[in-house]
Amino acid sequence: MLTFLGKRALAAVPVLLGVVLLVFLILRLIPGDPAQILLFGTKATPERVAELHQQLGLDRPVVVQFLSFLGDLLHGDLGYSYSSHGPVIDEIAERLPYTVNLAVGALLVALLVGVPTGILGGLKPGSVVDKAATAFSVLGLAVPYFWLAQLLILLFAVHLGVLPALGVGGTAALVLPSLSLGLGFAAIITRMLRAALIDVYSSPYILVARAKGLSSGRVLVSHAMRNAASSVTTILGLQIGNLLAGAVATEVIFGRPGLGNYLVQQIGLKDVPTIQGIVLFIAVAYIVINILVDAAHGVLDPRVRKAWAS
Amino acid sequence: MSAVAPGGEELLAVRDLRVVFPGTRPEDAAVTGVSFAMNPGQTLGLVGESGSGKSTACLAIMGLLARGATVTGSITFRGTELVGLPERRLRPLRGKDIGLVYQDPMAALNPVKTIGAQLREPLRLHLGMSRKQADERAVELLDRVGIDAPRDKLRSFPHEFSGGMRQRVVIAMAVSCNPTLLIADEPTTALDVSVQAQVLELLSDLTTDLGIGLLIVSHDLSVVAGLADDVAVMRHGSVVEYGSVHQVFQRPAHPYTRDLLAVVRELEGDPVDAGGRP
Numbered sequence: 001m002l003t004f005l006g007k008r009a010l011a012a013v014p015v016l017l018g019v020v021l022l023v024f025l026i027l028r029l030i031p032g033d034p035a036q037i038l039l040f041g042t043k044a045t046p047e048r049v050a051e052l053h054q055q056l057g058l059d060r061p062v063v064v065q066f067l068s069f070l071g072d073l074l075h076g077d078l079g080y081s082y083s084s085h086g087p088v089i090d091e092i093a094e095r096l097p098y099t100v101n102l103a104v105g106a107l108l109v110a111l112l113v114g115v116p117t118g119i120l121g122g123l124k125p126g127s128v129v130d131k132a133a134t135a136f137s138v139l140g141l142a143v144p145y146f147w148l149a150q151l152l153i154l155l156f157a158v159h160l161g162v163l164p165a166l167g168v169g170g171t172a173a174l175v176l177p178s179l180s181l182g183l184g185f186a187a188i189i190t191r192m193l194r195a196a197l198i199d200v201y202s203s204p205y206i207l208v209a210r211a212k213g214l215s216s217g218r219v220l221v222s223h224a225m226r227n228a229a230s231s232v233t234t235i236l237g238l239q240i241g242n243l244l245a246g247a248v249a250t251e252v253i254f255g256r257p258g259l260g261n262y263l264v265q266q267i268g269l270k271d272v273p274t275i276q277g278i279v280l281f282i283a284v285a286y287i288v289i290n291i292l293v294d295a296a297h298g299v300l301d302p303r304v305r306k307a308w309a310s
Numbered sequence: 311m312s313a314v315a316p317g318g319e320e321l322l323a324v325r326d327l328r329v330v331f332p333g334t335r336p337e338d339a340a341v342t343g344v345s346f347a348m349n350p351g352q353t354l355g356l357v358g359e360s361g362s363g364k365s366t367a368c369l370a371i372m373g374l375l376a377r378g379a380t381v382t383g384s385i386t387f388r389g390t391e392l393v394g395l396p397e398r399r400l401r402p403l404r405g406k407d408i409g410l411v412y413q414d415p416m417a418a419l420n421p422v423k424t425i426g427a428q429l430r431e432p433l434r435l436h437l438g439m440s441r442k443q444a445d446e447r448a449v450e451l452l453d454r455v456g457i458d459a460p461r462d463k464l465r466s467f468p469h470e471f472s473g474g475m476r477q478r479v480v481i482a483m484a485v486s487c488n489p490t491l492l493i494a495d496e497p498t499t500a501l502d503v504s505v506q507a508q509v510l511e512l513l514s515d516l517t518t519d520l521g522i523g524l525l526i527v528s529h530d531l532s533v534v535a536g537l538a539d540d541v542a543v544m545r546h547g548s549v550v551e552y553g554s555v556h557q558v559f560q561r562p563a564h565p566y567t568r569d570l571l572a573v574v575r576e577l578e579g580d581p582v583d584a585g586g587r588p
Binding site: 124214 | 369372374377401402403404405406408409410412413414417418419420421422423431432435436467469480483484
């Protein structure tokens, strides 16, 4: 297991380098001079712009800028925000809890809704329950989460007035954002788990388990679910990345002061170091989560562990 | 050695069994009008080509057919009628009184559970053993079916075993609770020829030693010939010929049986004409 994690961490290094390069280049290729934006509303004489360029290091050649960025990065230094002048790393740390809470809430919604409906559909394919579960998942996949968010706000916050639409006031404020971000994810889990269970239930080992006299509950829990879960975890890892992307728009809609919302604001300000920092942070989170999910795959399936060893 | 007479102390009696799967017409029944019987400790071979309804008949006995299959007729196991028996009354019989050896050993064991965990299941469920007792019994069983270093193997996973070893594990699992009936559905079909003979010998030894009635299903007449007391030949869901091995193989009455025998003899390069052929 440790060798596997080590190998995967090493393999992630070139991926990270690629992300760093890409983020750096894109931010320099899009139009708009950060100095001009910072001086917006003041008297931006060419002298002041040039002075600011020098202060921010933007007067240096792009290659030099990149190498210096990379060098700082290796020391764990993400630079200073153009707008707040604070260290980018502190800006991230301050907003991260709001995003993590949202992601965890959405993941909980996805699992609590997706797993039971997936099991119900997978156990009796073609039944009324299965058709209802399938209808739910098609709907969940078809409805964009940002539109669902608005519907949820209309219903629960405006009409019923039971849940807050905006802000970060405790758990209640987390319910609607988690639902809007998590339900689409739940739909994916439903479909994947249903398909995996139908596949597992056609395997001879399930018949053999039943022939041993196990009850259908025992067959599901101790024989079918573990096999189905190992094929669902892979999808889960990929989808958690989408969850992070979805968190950006969800935070904007619900006015949550998380990383995503902050990222959108800073893009408007062309705050290059902050944007770079947040995008890199999300990329690292994505890579780490995927390594952990692959490790979970190995815990669930001994054949995967065997493949690691060879 | 002859076919069991109706009545008496039968282990298993199947009468006029008929199985219709959902979505098929009644005239396309997978099994129709199948009758046979077994005495305790006896071996019955069910032969026929694939799709002739052999496996369906076996699964019907264990009540393991796909949901929605209609089973009519009568299956009595030690005096209990199994057709229409509710699941909660069938379950205690499965794995305890009736064991199943499935055709494909590569797929018959759960890939993510250890051999030990899979062997312990029926022992703890039916015999109420503790984990430790079940482990001891599992070691005995693995040893009995000819697996080396059985204690170490409890923690192995199925993918670490060859096909022949897996089938030995499946057999150990099937006989673990001392059943009176063992159903072996094509137990050697998926195995290498060299391993087939060993597994058949193991089945034969075990059932003889433990006094287990063996219902062995095969498309291969030579498998059944060496093992069975009685033979039922199935075709298109019906039994076309039924009698003692001696009777059926020496004087086959049905043209289909004669064809089957002729094929076997041709393959074995045996020039002797199929008995009864004019």
